[in-house]
Amino acid sequence: MDFVNQLQRKFIDYSSSLHREGIVDDQFTQLRKLEDENSPHFVMEVASLFFEDCEKLINNMAIALEQKQGVDFKQIDECIHQLKGSSSSIGALRVKNACIAFRSFSDGQNREGCLRCLQQLSHEYSLLKNKLQTLFRLEKQIVAAGGSIPRVH
Amino acid sequence: MSGNGASSSSLNMISGEDVVNNNLSALVVDDSPLLRLLHDIHLKKYGLKVQVAENGKVAVDLFHLGASFDLVLMDKEMPVMNGVEATKELRAMGVTSMIVGVTSKDGPGEQQAFMEAGLDYCFEKPLTPEIISFLLEELNKHNNKN
Numbered sequence: 001m002d003f004v005n006q007l008q009r010k011f012i013d014y015s016s017s018l019h020r021e022g023i024v025d026d027q028f029t030q031l032r033k034l035e036d037e038n039s040p041h042f043v044m045e046v047a048s049l050f051f052e053d054c055e056k057l058i059n060n061m062a063i064a065l066e067q068k069q070g071v072d073f074k075q076i077d078e079c080i081h082q083l084k085g086s087s088s089s090i091g092a093l094r095v096k097n098a099c100i101a102f103r104s105f106s107d108g109q110n111r112e113g114c115l116r117c118l119q120q121l122s123h124e125y126s127l128l129k130n131k132l133q134t135l136f137r138l139e140k141q142i143v144a145a146g147g148s149i150p151r152v153h
Numbered sequence: 154m155s156g157n158g159a160s161s162s163s164l165n166m167i168s169g170e171d172v173v174n175n176n177l178s179a180l181v182v183d184d185s186p187l188l189r190l191l192h193d194i195h196l197k198k199y200g201l202k203v204q205v206a207e208n209g210k211v212a213v214d215l216f217h218l219g220a221s222f223d224l225v226l227m228d229k230e231m232p233v234m235n236g237v238e239a240t241k242e243l244r245a246m247g248v249t250s251m252i253v254g255v256t257s258k259d260g261p262g263e264q265q266a267f268m269e270a271g272l273d274y275c276f277e278k279p280l281t282p283e284i285i286s287f288l289l290e291e292l293n294k295h296n297n298k299n
Binding site for chain 1: 185186187188190191194195197198230257278279281282
């Protein structure tokens with residue numbers, strides 16, 4: 001039982017750090033509240049879909065920014081728009097903010113600025129993915145040890 | 154039902170636990186699989202029967218086939234048929250469902266154009282539990298009048 005308590009404490013601390021560091025916001029907390037016995041892995045499923053979306057869109061933007069014949073800023077804008085929408089919906093705060101900054105350079109058709117923003121966006125996405133995967137591993141450890149996932153408010 | 158581009162802060166919110174609906178149905182129209190899943194689970198949590206459509210044309214075709222829904226959550230930017238076109242077409246067909254626009258765009262002009270297509274409400278993503286509670290409360294009021 002003590003081992004489960006330790007894991008649960010670790011989970012609570014780690015979850016709190018994600019909010020403190022601005023990795024996720026309250027929208028992520030709201031998503032966790034939607035998990036129940038009918039949809040126990042809902043947040044993990046949503047996160048997986050988000051990771052797929054992110055990787056595809058970041059890749060598309062990288063290709064668009066490398067086009068020798070000229071950058072299609074409309075395509076870049078569409079990618080940013082999609083990513084901003086999905087990151088807001090999952091509560092990925094720093095990714096969302098990176099999209100907002102990116103948009104201003106895309107609107108200004110500033111290729112160099114866009115390249116810097118894409119780098120920042122990739123960094124924020126990698127950070128989010130690592131942190132969430134760590135969180136989900138902690139959840140699995142708690143369940144495997146016979147405990148329940150604590151609610152973090 | 155009159156439309157307005159309401160924000161969550163201006164709404165009279167009630168607790169989600171007060172609006173569990175076992176008789177209402179919803180259609181989620183969004184090209185993003187992530188957002189379809191999100192809204193699907195969210196609405197099912199409140200007891201609604203939910204179907205999803207990946208673009209406006211699929212949504213319109215469902216209504217043409219005789220489907221009906223109390224609530225339609227309509228994304229704005231979609232391939233094949235976007236939310237503005239789909240909303241106009243549904244209203245032209247005589248659909249009286251509550252149609253709620255969901256957009257990522259920030260400009261008020263964008264929301265206004267979407268509202269004029271025939272929406273009842275328009276909100277920016279993400280839809281929070283408070284907004285969903287508000288919409289379901291409005292749906293209940295509307296259904297009680299009829």
